[in-house]
Amino acid sequence: MANKSKSKKNVDRVVIRFTGDSGDGMQLTGSRFTEATAIMGNDLATYPDYPAEIRAPAGSLAGVSSFQIQFSSDNIGTPGDKLDVLVAMNPAALKTNLADLKTSGIIIANKANYTDKNLRLSGWELNPLEDDFLRDYRVIALDMTRLVSNAVEDMDLSLKLISRSTNMFALGLVSWMYDRTLDSTINFIKDKFAKRPELVEANIRALKAGYNYGDTIEEIQHVVTVSKATFEPGVYRNIVGNQALCFGLITAAEKAGLDIYFSGYPITPASDILHILSGYKNFRIKTFQAEDEIAAIMSVIGAVFCGDLGITATSGPGMALKGESLGLAVATELPLVVLNIQRAGPSTGMPTKTEQADLLQALFGRNGESPVVVIAANSPADCFSTAFEACRIALEHMIPVVVLSDAFLAHGSEPWLIPQTKSLPKIRTHLAGKSNGFNSFKREEKTLARQWGIPGTKGLEHRVGGLEKDIETGDVSYDPINHEKMMNLRQQKVDIIANDIPPVDPFGDKNGKVLVVGWGSSFGAIREAVNRSRKENHSVGHVHLRHLNPFPLNLGETLLKYQNILVPEMNSGQLLLLLRGKFLIDASGLNKVQGKPLGVDEVYDKIIELAGA
Amino acid sequence: MSEVSTITLSKKDFISDQDVRWCPGCGDYAILSQVQKVFPNLGIPKENFLVVSGIGCSSRFPYYLDTFGFHSIHGRAPALATGAKIANPDLSVWIVTGDGDSMSIGGNHFIHVLRRNFDLNILLFNNQVYGLTKGQYSPTSEIGRISNSTPFGSVDYPFNPPLLALGAGGTFIARGIDREQKHLQGLLYEAYKHKGTSLVEIYQNCWVFNDGAFASLTDREIKMETQLILENGKPMIFGRNQDKGLMLKGSKLEVISLTKKNSINEVMIHDEQNKIQGLLLSELTYDKNYPTPIGVLYREEKPTYETMLHNQLATALKTRGKGNLDKLFNDSHTWKV
């Protein structure tokens, strides 16, 4: 590697966003940089953002794809609000991302793509690299295409292949600037293009050319280093939210001694779950790509009736379609897990953008009163525990569980402390053995769970269905009093779970001025904002709810210990409505529905507003 | 299945303790009775039967059979059965559905379950009307049907179930009639024997809302003229005196008289595995100029979905070894703190 002639400067945290056309390979670039960063021992959080269209017109604003990473020597929970570095491979990328760059932040641009045509397509009247439009920033504008072309001069490659490798040049340059090694990326390239040696060579040369170039440019005075973060001891890996969900499901199945049956219908941003699980057949995971969303959940119900751990995954519109079937699972008291990877709605909305606006749908989006358990994941790595918890509750309580994740968690990543699988608890099931005089409605006292009598077991023949059932026998019943008893029973089965989940224990101040109550993917932003305001001596606590139905038992009394309750959400105030309705408190919301994650600054500002009042 | 030979079950083992709630005179009773007669004789332990239904009069069926049963939601029984069959391929899965349930609200699942060829059986009770919701015309009602939702006559062309099933890639397509009990029993055996999705369309009289819809096929006086009873390898003949036959002329079937000498040689021989014949027979469904075929219209052997899926599971287990969580978690770059 190049002999670094420049001095080093240590900082606490850095935020970089790689942006370019969807064909420019920015997701790959970002994930390679992420791996190198994980190896360096920094804490990190990433967030990819890409267009819903597979190939939006090249060079257009709609076609911009981006990957953001924050890495730090501190523990962080978000990919960062403002950027230190914006890599903008084309003018459209610069246009759509510039607003997020800090003043005097660095722009790295591939000059070769700032052609008249591309400028016009993205609405620039003048080339921003050439007038003084970017005077508030430090601009490193290079003709990466020519530089790569020089590096592979002797290889006789097409211009197309050369410009395809410019992302590796950019990666090399940024790796040099932030003192990351290239080894893991070189190994990756060798692996990925194993069958095309010329591509291995071209990409590695482009990567190194970028790296070496860092030493020569004047705009960069020093290499920036970030010290290792302190982590709880253990073995770590980087993990993406959807993958962590899958790992959680697989672990739960093993701990319950059941096979997984998973069915889904392709929908962004949930499809990865089907892709991932269908690759793990040696874990006895049966996956079924159904003809539609309804078939997916109905087939899961069929599999669960036959004794598998049944799971389906979808996003908001699919969740709407599954409503009636989920009601059937409630009525038949079958343990299944529905993962809703929320995206911006209503209707088709913005399929690749994030939102947490399906909370009320999860709780109430069915006919009749049809209570289900609702839990939410709060970070990519936390998706593991959330999925495990969902399966545990479903199986131990014989009840359907809805898990809320979102596009931000689904594709975002962070380091994950790999659990000791032996130390994870076993999951109980209510599978019934051979029997004479089996009654599927015989209930366990503690959980009110009914017995799970599966086909193939002698003596358990029985019928279930969506019609109201007699509370004693499970036979069809239209008796009015019985119906009310059954409604109460179904609600009680949910309520009782509050005894089986941890109470809330506020982070930070246990009482005082402000309690911030959040759920889902806004965890990182809220936690950082709370930390920052506490450093400034404000008395602030943070409760982040995993269990949204039922709420933890002590939530109500906890809320009373603070003067102000702040509920930040990426919706118009859904948890807020629930807290106000259930606890009759005057909580206030911080609501953002832009298809983008909450930022630390905005939460912080609101905390200060309430704490100062 | 070593237990098979020792199983002795009888009809009464399959009668549940629930009161049957169909209207007196409903064709469903006859079908229930045939199923209760056939099930004990299939050599399957009772606990291995799963009967799944959707919504409608026919879909109450599972409650009356003392097997595992699932009365699901409207149109979705095939999807539920799919999951059950994948979860446990050893089960004998029977779907009971009606023309509204399978042809209308559940049309999508109906075609996809046939396409995928799970080894399960669909009993489609076709009464050409919505019974449970009190008499609206259905997707198999003839055009012009006067019903409470079509007081001026329906302007909806009906589905032709066997033709639809054939188009969807169905591998066993048969038709029976509620009143033809012995014949229906035979079809149920055949459906069970077929390793793939078996569709048995059963013409079922709705005594309340569409009485007599199939009278021409069940009336003792005329049914010999209107039924074409298919038998594999046998000529397609019908008529009170077995004096009529179907002959292929060009690309169409034609009714010919067998009174002339040697005319029997011109009659088409039923070949269940001939798809074109299946198509021609299905096309006769609503044509009053032809007899209505009953029996097995089409049959084809091909691997079932669940067999192929479970083969993949077995192969994965063999080639990759039993899944190991620790290995899985560590399958990417890891670092120690």
Ligand code: SF4
């Ligand atoms: S309405 Fe018709 S189909 Fe329904 S039970 Fe009565 S007779 Fe049978």
